Amino acid sequence: MTPGPFAKSTGAVLVGGTTSDAGKSLVVAGLCRALARAGVRVAPFKAQNMSNNSVVTLDGGEIGRAQAMQAQACGLEPSVRFNPVLLKPGSDRRSHVVVMGETVGEVGAVDYASWRNRLRGIVVDQLTSLREDFDVVICEGAGSVAEINLRTSDIANMGLARAAGLPVVLVSDIDRGGSLAHLFGTTAILDADDQQLIAGYLVNKFRGDPALLAPGLDSLRALTGRPTLGVIPFAEGLWLDAEDSLGVAVGRRLGPPGDDVGQRLSVAAIRLPRISNTTDVDALACEPGVDVVWVDDAASVAAADLVILPGTRATANDLAWLRRRGLDEMLSRRARRGAPILAVCGGFQMLSREIFDDVESGTGVIAGLGLLKQRIVFAADKTLRQVSGFSVEARIPLHGYEIHHGQVVESGERAWLVDADGVEEGARREGIWGTHWHGVLADDAFRRVFLRQVADAAGKVDFVVGEVSYDGLREQQLDLIADLLAANTDLTAIAGIISSGPGNRPVIRSGLE
Secondary structure, three states, X not given: XXXXXXXXXXXXXXXXXXXXXXXXXXXXXXXXXXXXXXXXXXXXXXXXXXXXXXXXXXXXXXXXXXXXXXXXHHOOOOOHHHOOEEEEEOOOOEEEEEEOOEEEEEEEOOOHHHHHHHHHXXXXXXXXXXXXXXXXXXXXXXXXXXXXXXXXXXXXXXXXXXXXXXXXXXXXXXXXXXHHHHHHHHHHHOOHHHHOOEEEEEEEEEOOOHHHHXXXXXXXXXXXXXXXXXXXXXXXXXXXXXXXXXXOXXXXXXXXXXXXXXXXXXXXXXXXXXXXXXXXXXHHHOOOOEEEEEEOOHHHHHHOOEEEEOXXXXXXXHHHHHHHOOXXXXXXXXXXXXXXXXXXXXXXXXXXXXXXXXXXXXXXXXXXXXXXXXXXXXXXEEEEEEEEEEEOOOOOEEEEEEEEEEEEEEEOXXXXXXXXXXXXXXXXXXXXXXXXXXXXXXXXXXXXXXXXXXXXXXXXXXEOOXXXXXXXXXXXXXXHHHHHXXXXXXXXXXXXXXXXXXXXXXXXXXXXX
């Protein structure tokens, strides 16, 4: 453990973005790991997150997946303190609001402006508390800091920075193009008081020779009076724990490069419109002999060795989407021939004969896909808990978590899993595995037995089960992010920004004034 540039660091900083998916979560995780490796007591913080990728904390709360990953980078257990407000979109205009880990209601995009005023005090109090308990707090903004239409009620970006006196480091994704204009324009459009908090820039996902970019960065500094603190190269090896839906693109292959040992398994993960908890798919993609691709077409569903029907924040609506695309019939054909299907949470509910939902969609009775002899009824209270148990067939201990309203009230299927109290869970029949439990495939021994069963069902007798540690791979990725920052950014300058506070930096122009 070497202190390096972070020796005796204290303070806080907000890592903001010029766009969504610019790399804020990555930078926060990398800074958290770098500080933790230096022996600094550090915690992550995201005042308001919008994501359907969530986890359950030890105390039964719900937070964004990225903040759980950042907590791991700090060597901490996930806590609702790290993400006090979580929005879980169920449509383009309405979201469930989770405050301090608990669902408190559903709001529309327009109505949420009034909610923000009530939530501002909660997020500032939580950040203040974290700053009292830790040496450094690395805060993550939400989307772009330049959403000036939302500025008056903002609690996640410049509104938080102003309220808590935070310097801001802006991150831009140069792989999309226009990065220098994004950095300049984002700064310039802010009002004078907000501009003075912008301390410097980070350019993310750069491909090529940094020397070619240097003249542009020099010009940017001359125009804004702010340094570029680093140019982070594009890294193919970073893929776990994607928070933004942009990271779950149709046709995208997940995981590290495959090897040439034995036969390979092809996995088609159906990219539902309101997909949630994609880490269930990540766990399979970590295996070197497994090719996982996000799909939305019937041909891909037909051809794969295994199809995953993942979780969703909108079971009824995504089931209707499946039918419009003809994926329901293709899943039925797979079931009739015993071709492997894994269904998790909302996907598991879709396989039922009937769904009664007057909670999430308000639709009432819905015909399911009919692939499992069970009936689902949506409860007003959400099931939200960590679970432990074992598999019925292999008796392998496992751990996971539940986040769902839908409950199995009738079932004619044999159980796949059993919890620690002996309560049966999920369903298992030839070619079909279904469960409400997220995260069970992160258990290495359980995942390997499952993949062996899939390979046998698919006739891949030469498939070689890997020896990958999923948790170990996640740790490696966190170290890789920290190493990328150490090699390609000015950590000494960033440490100075953290310790010096908001400062009084140049104003480019009057902005909104």
